[in-house]
Amino acid sequence: MQCSTRVQQIQADMTYRALELLNLPPDEPAFLLDIGCGSGLSGEIxxxxxxxxxGCDIAPSMLEVALEREVEGDLFLQDIGQGFGFRAGSFDGAISISVLQWLLNAETSHPTSSPPHRLTRFFTTLHAALKNPSRAVFQFYPTSDDQVQLITSIAQKAGFGGGVVVDFPNSKKARKVFLCLYVGGGGGQQQVPKGLEGEEVDEEDDGRAVFEKRRERLRSREKGGKRKGIKDKDWILKKKELYRKRGKEGVPRDSQYTGRKRKAVF
Incomplete structure (x- = not known):
């Protein structure tokens, strides 16, 4: 089932914020894991x-929607509470939007299906799958401080550093909780970012205007005299090389025409 336009907008806002918290090197393609990718809305961003x-998701129906939408990412079915089986150091980072809280639900009465066991498998295998240094950012909806404490303590036992970032803590509608975790690194890499603050946000727009302004600033920021959205030859070659390293099939070969501007056809 397709998400409403409003839900899509909220998902997009939180994905852009998660990317901001990942603090990836500018103008460098990264290999990222989208945990609970659903229909691929975050992946498109x-x-x-x-x-x-x-992208991974526990719901086959959502992955089918992603396939129908022909998203670019590779997809696989996975219960994240069972952990991952990726090669060590596979990913440059990970994001997850509105998923982490589901690991707090026990699947059965068996001890290995308890939230602590599922969280431990998840964070331990994720930590191994991430490069050193790197970050993982989770937007989630905790229902109590005890849940936040349980999640952060298990993540720390798995080897992560970092902590919780709360945006707009005084707004009922715009308030968002992010868990920003680190693998390795030092100095500024280990410093937990500050949450966004501001005046009380109108509940009708759900903080949308604030996120829109921040998103536009990020996307229009110039790096090295170029807008990030402009895909020149060097950018295209870097991304194609990254695709090849990850074993993606069907990557076009490089040629003298790579990155060349096409004339408009009328």
Whole structure:
């Protein structure tokens, strides 16, 4: 089932914020894991921002929608509470939007299906799958401080650094909770970012105007005299090389025409 336009907008806002918190090197394609990718809404933004991504989800129906939409990322079915089986150091980072809280639900009465066991498998295998240094950012909806404490303590036991970032803490509608985790690194890499603050946001727009302004600033920021959205030859070659390293099939070969501007056809 397709999401409403409003839900899509909220998802997009949170994805852009997660990317901001990932603090990836500018103008460098990264290989990212989208945890709980659903129909690929966040993945489309990752692709738009120049990254290569892999998405996992527990719902076959959502992955089918993503396939129908022909998203760029590779997709696989996965219960994240069972952990991952990726090669060590596979990913440059990970994001997850509105998923982490579901690991707090026990699947059965068996001890290995308890939230602590599922969280431990998840964070331990994710930590191994991430490069050193790197980050993972999760937007989630905790229902209590105890849940936040349980999640952060298990993540720390798995080897992560970092902590919780709360945007707009005084707004009932715009308030968003992010868990920003680090693998390795030092100095500024280990410093937990500050949450966004501001005046009380109108509940009708759900903080949308604030996120829109921040998103436009990010996308229009010039790096090295170029807008990030402009895909020149060097950018295209870097992304194609990253695709090849990850074993993606059907990557076009390089030629003298790579990155060349096409004349408009009328």
């Amino acid at each position: 990752l692709d738009e921002e120049g990254h290569v991504w892999v």
